[in-house]
Amino acid sequence: MTIFRWSRRGLLGFGLAAGSASILPRHPRAATPALPLTPVCAEADDLTPAQTEGPYFTPNSPERGNLIVDGIDGARIRLAGFALDPHCRPIASALIDLWHADAAGAYDNQGYRLRGHQFTDAEGRYVFETIVPGLYPGRTRHFHVKVQAPGGGVLTTQLYFPGEPGNQRDRIFDKSLLMDVRDDNGAQLGRFDFVVARG
Numbered sequence: 247m248t249i250f251r252w253s254r255r256g257l258l259g260f261g262l263a264a265g266s267a268s269i270l271p272r273h274p275r276a277a278t279p280a281l282p283l284t285p286v287c288a289e290a291d292d293l294t295p296a297q298t299e300g301p302y303f304t305p306n307s308p309e310r311g312n313l314i315v316d317g318i319d320g321a322r323i324r325l326a327g328f329a330l331d332p333h334c335r336p337i338a339s340a341l342i343d344l345w346h347a348d349a350a351g352a353y354d355n356q357g358y359r360l361r362g363h364q365f366t367d368a369e370g371r372y373v374f375e376t377i378v379p380g381l382y383p384g385r386t387r388h389f390h391v392k393v394q395a396p397g398g399g400v401l402t403t404q405l406y407f408p409g410e411p412g413n414q415r416d417r418i419f420d421k422s423l424l425m426d427v428r429d430d431n432g433a434q435l436g437r438f439d440f441v442v443a444r445g
């Protein structure tokens with residue numbers, strides 16, 4: 247679920263703050279104050295719903311936040327947010343594993359193109375630099391994600407793009423898994439906060 251709304255100020259601040267962690271890239275134009283240390287949201291929010299893993303998960307992905315490697319082409323998107331517990335407290339060191347199709351709608355089932363995992367920083371944040379997944383028959387546009395708080399269970403779910411024509415025809419689509427996607431001078435910024443139980 248999306249916990250609070252984007253603001254340009256907050257967005258750039260997120261990049262600035264994220265840049266202090268070694269695995270997280272610095273936003274090139276970060277120059278504004280950081281986000282609040284904890285997101286503003288209600289107590290006892292619903293857990294992020296689980297969805298099917300699908301047929302293309304590969305375990306043991308590399309630990310990396312930047313999936314733009316080895317000639318990956320496509321529209322760039324920064325996917326970022328928090329891992330939170332049901333009381334809206336950030337979860338540090340939560341595993342976030344991302345995998346998705348390339349711009350042509352194909353998964354790499356031999357290697358690890360467009361696959362990677364990272365752990366949230368001390369304030370519960372994650373950031374991936376990747377591309378917008380292409381479409382493939384039978385599905386709307388989506389990311390696949392696994393999230394696990396330290397010692398907790400694994401949440402397997404998917405994230406969706408607002409305004410995507412295929413959303414209404416997709417039998418798996420869940421509007422509570424829509425990212426908040428903004429355009430920032432041609433670069434897309436997708437925000438989603440995962441709510442999971444602590445271990």
Ligand SMILES: [Fe+2]
Nearest residue numbers: 300385388390
């Ligand atoms: Fe998929």
